[in-house]
Amino acid sequence: xxxxxxxxxxxxxxxxxxxxxxxxxxxxxxxxxxxxxxxxxxxxxxxxxxxxxxxxxxxxxxxxxxxxxxxxxxxxxxxxxxxxxxxxxxxxxxxxxxxxxxxxxxxxxxxxxxxxxxxxxxxxxxxxxxxxxxxxxxxxxxxxxxxxxxxxxxxxxxxxxxxxxxxxxxxxxxxxxxxxxxxxxxxxxxxxxxxxxxxxxxxxxxxxxxxxxx
Numbered sequence: 001x002x003x004x005x006x007x008x009x010x011x012x013x014x015x016x017x018x019x020x021x022x023x024x025x026x027x028x029x030x031x032x033x034x035x036x037x038x039x040x041x042x043x044x045x046x047x048x049x050x051x052x053x054x055x056x057x058x059x060x061x062x063x064x065x066x067x068x069x070x071x072x073x074x075x076x077x078x079x080x081x082x083x084x085x086x087x088x089x090x091x092x093x094x095x096x097x098x099x100x101x102x103x104x105x106x107x108x109x110x111x112x113x114x115x116x117x118x119x120x121x122x123x124x125x126x127x128x129x130x131x132x133x134x135x136x137x138x139x140x141x142x143x144x145x146x147x148x149x150x151x152x153x154x155x156x157x158x159x160x161x162x163x164x165x166x167x168x169x170x171x172x173x174x175x176x177x178x179x180x181x182x183x184x185x186x187x188x189x190x191x192x193x194x195x196x197x198x199x200x201x202x203x204x205x206x207x208x209x210x211x212x213x214x
Contacts, residue, residue: 007048011055014039018059018147022122023066031115036147040154041161049155053148060112060143061136064122068135071126108135109142 017035020026036056043049111121125135 005042007043007051010039010042010048011052014052015055015059015062018056019062019066021119022060022063023070026119032118033113033115033150036150037154037157040151041158043151043155044159049148049151053144053151056147056151057140057143060147061140064136064139064143065132067119067122068126068130068132071123072129073126076127105134105138105141108138109145112139112142112146 014035017026017030018032021030021032021035039052039056040049043052108121108125111118122135122139
């Protein structure tokens with residue numbers, strides 16, 4: 001059924017998803033990357049990709065603006081709310097480094113390619129008072145590249161699937177095994193780092209030499 005959807009309908013859905021991605025932190029549950037790739041699989045030509053890309057960038061603009069306004073209005077209360085704690089402090093810290101780091105604009109543009117983090121960056125940019133014009137300029141620069149790249153990748157994958165349907169089951173199985181392996185490796189790596197941080201220092205204490213009796 002891939003490639004049989006109206007590109008304008010695909011663009012409208014993608015616009016809505018990406019608008020919610022940055023404004024209401026929907027991207028912490030449903031990463032925008034996946035939505036863009038899935039949308040791309042239904043597109044079969046440059047014109048259809050262009051329509052969806054324009055809609056997706058508009059969605060990014062609305063989502064980034066909404067997130068910035070929420071951060072400007074509510075500040076750190078979003079970060080320390082129940083939903084903010086569910087997201088995880090390590091993700092907030094990573095997004096904060098991007099929103100306030102010395103790399104400035106280029107880091108904001110690159111943040112579009114970081115799942116979950118790209119949903120938190122607009123809120124933090126507003127919280128820390130980053131000028132809106134500077135913020136939205138760099139965010140849109142990253143969004144154009146992000147949306148277009150992932151739509152093209154999705155379109156290529158969809159075309160491959162349509163022409164090689166007999167390979168889809170084994171390919172899906174291999175991808176599932178690869179994803180499971182990466183999850184296991186990632187969890188073990190995090191557990192190892194946590195153990196290293198929490199392990200007490202076992203180096204022997206320096207010996208104290210008592211002064212000679214007088």
